[in-house]
Amino acid sequence: MKILITGGAGFIGSHVVRLFVNKYPNYTIHNLDKLTYAGNLANLKDIEKKPNYKFIKGDIVDAAFINALFEKENYNAVIHLAAESHVDRSITNPLEFVMTNVIGTVNLLNAAKTLYQLSTSNFKLFYHVSTDEVYGALGETGIFTEETAYDPHSPYSASKAGSDHFVRAYHDTYGLPALISNCSNNYGPNHFPEKLIPLCINNIKNNKPLPIYGKGENVRDWLFVEDHARAIDVIFHNAKVGSTYNIGGHNEWTNINVIRLLCKIMDKKLNRAEGTNEKLITFVKDRAGHDLRYAIDSSKLQNELGWKPSLQFEEGLEKTVDWYLANEAWLNDVTSGNYAKYYEEQYAKR
Ligand code: NAD
Ligand code: DAU
Numbered sequence: 001m002k003i004l005i006t007g008g009a010g011f012i013g014s015h016v017v018r019l020f021v022n023k024y025p026n027y028t029i030h031n032l033d034k035l036t037y038a039g040n041l042a043n044l045k046d047i048e049k050k051p052n053y054k055f056i057k058g059d060i061v062d063a064a065f066i067n068a069l070f071e072k073e074n075y076n077a078v079i080h081l082a083a084e085s086h087v088d089r090s091i092t093n094p095l096e097f098v099m100t101n102v103i104g105t106v107n108l109l110n111a112a113k114t115l116y117q118l119s120t121s122n123f124k125l126f127y128h129v130s131t132d133e134v135y136g137a138l139g140e141t142g143i144f145t146e147e148t149a150y151d152p153h154s155p156y157s158a159s160k161a162g163s164d165h166f167v168r169a170y171h172d173t174y175g176l177p178a179l180i181s182n183c184s185n186n187y188g189p190n191h192f193p194e195k196l197i198p199l200c201i202n203n204i205k206n207n208k209p210l211p212i213y214g215k216g217e218n219v220r221d222w223l224f225v226e227d228h229a230r231a232i233d234v235i236f237h238n239a240k241v242g243s244t245y246n247i248g249g250h251n252e253w254t255n256i257n258v259i260r261l262l263c264k265i266m267d268k269k270l271n272r273a274e275g276t277n278e279k280l281i282t283f284v285k286d287r288a289g290h291d292l293r294y295a296i297d298s299s300k301l302q303n304e305l306g307w308k309p310s311l312q313f314e315e316g317l318e319k320t321v322d323w324y325l326a327n328e329a330w331l332n333d334v335t336s337g338n339y340a341k342y343y344e345e346q347y348a349k350r
Contacts, residue, residue: 001024001026001027001028001076001077002027002028002030002073002074002075002076002077003020003027003028003029003030003075003076003077003078003079004030004032004069004070004073004075004077004078004079005017005020005029005030005031005032005078005079005081006032006033006060006078006079006080006081006082006108007032007033007039007080007081007082007083008031008032008033008044008055008081009031009033009035009039009040009041009043009044009055010033010038010039010040010043010081010082010085010192011038011043011085011186011190011191011192011225012081012129012186012225012228012229013031013033013081013082014040014043014044014190015188015189015190015225015226015228015229016079016081016229016232016233017029017031017044017047017053018044018046018047018229019226019229019230019232019233020079020233021047021050021052021053022047022050023233024052025052026052027052028052028054029052029053029054030054030055030056030073030075031044031053031054031055031056032056032058032060032069032082033055033056033057033058033082034057034058034059034060034082035057035340035343036084037192038084038085038086038192040190040192040334040339040342041055041342041343041346041347042330042333042339042342043190048346055347056069057343057347059104060082060100060104060105060107060108061099061100061103061104061107062107063107063110063111066107066108066110066111067107067110067111067114069111070111070112070114070115071114071115074115074120074121074122075112075115075123076122076123076124076125077123077124077125077126077127077236078108078112078125078126078127079127079129079232079236080105080108080126080127080128080129081129082100082104083100083101083104083160083163084096084097084100084101084156084159085156086156086192086194086195087133087154087156087157087287088194088287089156089194090154090155090156090159091154091155091287091288091289094155094159097155097156097158097159098155098159098162100159101156101159101160101162101163102159102162102163102166105128105163105166105167106163106166108126109126109166109167109170109176109178112126112170112176113170113174113176116174116175116176116177117174123177124177125177125178125179125236125241126167126170126176126177126178126179127178127179127180127181127232127235127236128163128164128167128178128179128180128181129180129181129183129232130160130163130164130180130181130182130183131157131160131182131183132144132182132183132184132185132221132246132248132294132296133152133153133154133156133157133160133291133294134150134152134157134160134161134164134182135148135149135150135151135152135182135294136150136151136152136153136157136291137151137153137291137292137293137294138292138293138294138295139292139293140293142295143295143296143297144182144246144294144295144296144297145246145297145300146182146244146245146246146300150164150165153289153291154289154291157291164180164182167180168180171241171242177241177242178241178242179235179239179240179241179242179243179244179245180244180245181231181232181235181244181245181246181247181301182244182245182246182247182296183223183228183231183246183247183248183296184220184221184222184223184247184248184249184294184295184296185220185221185222185223185294186222186223186224186225186228187222187223187224187225187316187317187320188224188225188226188316188319188320188323189225189320189323189324189327190225190330191225191320192334193331193334193335196255196258196259197258197262197317197320198324199211200259200262201262201266201320201321201324202324202331202335203280204262204263204266204270204277204280205266205270205324205325205331207280208280209280209281209282210259210263210277210280210281210282211282211284212255212256212259212281212282212283212284213255213284213285213286213287213290214283214285214286214287214290215256215283216254216255216256216259216281216283217254217255217256217292218254218255218290218291218292218293219252219253219254219255219292219293219294219295220252220253220255220258220294221248221249221250221251221252221294221295221296222249222251222253222258222313222316223247223248223249223251223309224249224309224310224311224316224319224320226310227249227309227310227311228247230307230310231245231247231301231307234301234305234306234307235247235301235305235307238305239305245298245300245301245305246296246297246298246300246301247296247298247301247307248295248296248297248298249296249298249309249313250296250298250309251309251313252293252295253313256281258317259281260278260281261313261314261317262277262317262321263276263277263278263280263281264277264278265317265318265321266321269321269322269325
């Protein structure tokens with residue numbers, strides 16, 4: 001198996017690359033990443049010298065580059081994670097999300113289709129990694145199943161919904177072997193500190209305000225990132241082509257309760273008096289079009305393929321805090337911008 005993983009230098013992608021490189025020494029894993037602000041090769045230091053791993057710097061929006069890469073490498077499968085992923089950035093710059101998330105995905109689909117149709121190819125699967133945000137927002141009750149109609153509200157979720165539709169269209173129209181998973185909010189090591197949890201870990205560490213949008217009543221369903229990577233492994237190897245699986249932790253929390261729990265954990269870890277960190281909570285202007293609640297029904301994945309989350313949220317959050325406190329250099333490099341030099345220093349001259 002020669003597998004192309006896109007976006008492998010990002011948060012979730014780096015955990016997926018690590019899992020596949022370590023677990024399947026007979027597979028060849030190519031990690032294609034543009035190294036935008038969200039891509040950080042330091043995430044993969046521990047596996048970068050493994051013989052079954054190769055990093056390729058490139059942009060999925062560049063169709064000529066993508067076509068040439070597929071022609072040269074004759075991949076057996078693609079696991080597609082590369083994307084612009086931050087909702088707030090999509091509100092200020094929607095077009096970038098259309099380019100990467102929609103056009104970039106269609107470029108990959110075209111290259112995969114061309115390869116699949118060659119008599120000499122053994123192309124087996126285009127696995128598209130998507131989000132629960134395509135389903136829109138829930139009220140106080142309800143849960144997203146695989147049958148829930150798409151109803152995206154932010155430019156980010158609209159672009160992910162667009163990419164999901166194209167993946168299904170390539171399966172239905174051209175017979176491209178494809179499947180999709182839609183996952184809830186991930187948290188864990190290597191999460192870029194613009195997202196709620198790592199942002200607040202960094203701010204608590206530095207005694208800075210914790211910005212909570214609106215009243216903090218919005219609900220997210222949190223899943224530890226390594227559990228998502230394990231789900232991708234299980235789906236990649238066992239799911240029926242053409243299918244869709246929801247992935248989630250059955251773990252709903254209001255934002256304010258997530259941050260209160262985080263404050264408590266970090267009071268202890270930083271030897272601060274109980275209640276110290278909570279004083280940093282600051283309510284700020286709400287996000288435009290802020291989805292009230294997400295909740296994912298992952299029973300199809302659990303019942304059919306036997307996956308389940310391995311960690312309780314309290315345990316996972318503590319593990320995450322420990323990782324950030326033990327990896328100060330990673331956090332400092334990311335917040336200072338130094339991490340961008342890693343590619344030049346370690347890779348560009350190779
Ligand atoms: P991320 O922003 O941390 O990483 C994205 C990666 O894609 C980065 O390494 C970046 O350099 C790369 N990239 C961006 N544009 C590119 C381009 N044009 N060409 C090549 N590479 C490019 O994102 P993440 O949080 O790890 O999310 C990964 C995927 O999982 C995304 O598709 C996202 O929609 C999906 N997802 C994320 C979550 C979550 O909670 N973070 C939940 C469900 C689904
Ligand atoms: O649901 C899956 C999605 O989860 C993924 O598809 C996205 O890529 C990922 O970024 C994430 O989207 P969210 O918008 O839910 O994540 P974020 O960490 O940005 O925000 C989580 C919640 O916290 C959300 O309700 C907004 C709120 N928030 C966020 C930030 C950055 C705050 O209150 N303050 C903040 O500073």
